[in-house]
Amino acid sequence: MRTLAVLAVAVLALAGCTTRDGAGQQAGPSGPAGAADPNAQLKTGLKVTFLPKQVNNPYFTVVGKAIEQASGELKAEYKATGPSEASAASQVTYINTAAQQRQDVLVLAANDRNAVAPALKAARSAGMKVVTLDSDAAPDARDLFINQVDSREVAVKQLELISAAIGGAGEFAVLSATANATNQNTWIEVMRQELATPKYAALKLVEVAYGNDDDQTSFQKTQGLLQAHPNLKGIVSPTTVGLAAAGRYLSSSEYKGKVALTGLGTPNQMRQYVKDGTVGSFALWEPAKLGYLATFAAAALASNQITGAQGQKFRAGNLGEYTVGAQGEIVLGPPTVFDKANIDRFDF
Template sequence: MKGPGIVRGGVLAAALLSVLATAACGGTTRDDNEDGEGGPAAEPTGEANPDAPIDEGLSVAFLPKQVNNPYFTVADAGGEDAVNEFDGEYKEVGPTEASASSQVSYINTLTGQQTDVIVTSANDPNAVCGALNNARNAGVAVVTFDSDTDPGCRDLFINQATAQSIAENQIELISEQIGGEGKIAILSATPNATNQNAWIDLMREELEKPEYDGIELVDVVYGNDEDQKSFQETQGLLRSYPDLAGIVSPTTVGVAAAARYLSGSEYKGEVALTGLGTPNQMREFVHDGTVEAFALWDPAQLGYLAAYAGAAFASGQITGVEGQTFTAGELGEYTIGAAGEIVLGPPTVFDAGNIDDYDF
């Protein structure tokens, strides 16, 4: 793996892993909210011991948005690599559909099994709050990665990149590809996905800048992170807006489905497409001219960093206080930001010149 801090030619990740409860490590003060509504995150307290070894045998469970999503398959495998490195016990559980409440029963089961660490990417910021707070009250460390929940319902969040950097990247890419003018649309994942909505809001703000005066955002549609629905939504966009210049799809399922539709249609080479995708998904569409460039971080590093963050927290190396640092295996040192957020770095841009250098 390549380390953090590399853009356009190095792979970046961003991730997060959950960590042990106060009773287990004497680290973070829990939020007393038990009604599932969340609220302001409690300020972490307690002494950190950066020299403490990682505890052996930590049980770490990854709960992705959906287990059949290629993006999370790669991310969770990176988490498993890290857990194996520090001699923990790894498992992956989760729903096959990314609906709002589909993760709740898995959280409840993991809580009952006295799992040390739950690492989850929330399908909905509110639907999982009650279950996550129940887990925290039972002594489970809760860390979100990729898509956050209410900060009052978790202990740490590892962000793959800042929302601002992703929004800037996506608008810059589509602007370059359509010559700075024309109608564009966004093909998102689920309507309630925390990360997607944050990115879309910031993309709207980015489009208000003078340099993007010639670009008009005409629609936002949702493929629910389902291949066929995303394919159909792409088709629907082009029927509704035959003069569409480009599509931005900041979801790996959506951008691959949109590329598949465009590659077999009259719009290939005429309608630009960018978004967030994996090189292995998008390689054929870059080589056949359907897609010029897209972006992502390395999801394997996302999971890897998540696991080490959780292990560091669970072992008392960190307690969640802003400014504390820890070492994430071969990725090196990371620093905790405000509200327990850990950011890996900006996304990497993939195009015909570098896409064959990556395999994920």
């Protein structure tokens, strides 16, 4: 798996990034030295729609801004749309609308891999390219999936963090997003597999709760977990909304400093909880890079540079060259762990 340099970037700084491509060679904003404009062979004027799990989610706001920026670099038209709640069927109407508006590209994070599949298949048959990110749809319903990290790697990282936080033994719970979220369920399944190994024999997962990627629901679910499990030593929340809500609850409760919290969140959301001792560490990839990569992958599809077949290569702007993996999956890179020592170096 490709290693991407960890950079403290705001979304608008992406165009100036320097990173390493899949071959480990240095690539700058305009690609390798002496190369022609890497965007020259991509179509201009593409219509790009971004459909997040829900609007007004801070994580997807960062992703959306990066898609907008990449669209600008590609001279594409950009629009964002989506539901206010991350429910299973809430995205179908927006998919149908994008197809009716003859959008060239749809970039979405699926709330339910199967619920959105029929609408995506119809949209693709009408000529729209579909790229999923963060949370996949059924593979036969989209062209590419931009996976933020290797699924096993991010699941194991969260287990490592909670194990270290609670001394390697005791009860913990998971505060997830929606019950049908593809990425969440994959990570939780990997955690269960790891918990069955000798390394984590002293850890016990007592409950998986669902906050539906809603702040207030996640806040209440945190309270419920603590009341239902008096011996609870930690909570893992692999969703930015849930992690921030759980941090807010713990920071002003009697459980602060007694119940550990980790998961996946953005530095700007979690900074205060790290500094006040509510959270020791948490992890995430750089969501701006995720959106940026997805947009260039979609443009490569729409420009007929790639079809989504395994082994095909394309250039993702200043992020360098990427290769399509099995079942049309492209992996961004490894997660970053944030703690009190480094969190102020990041702004997203």
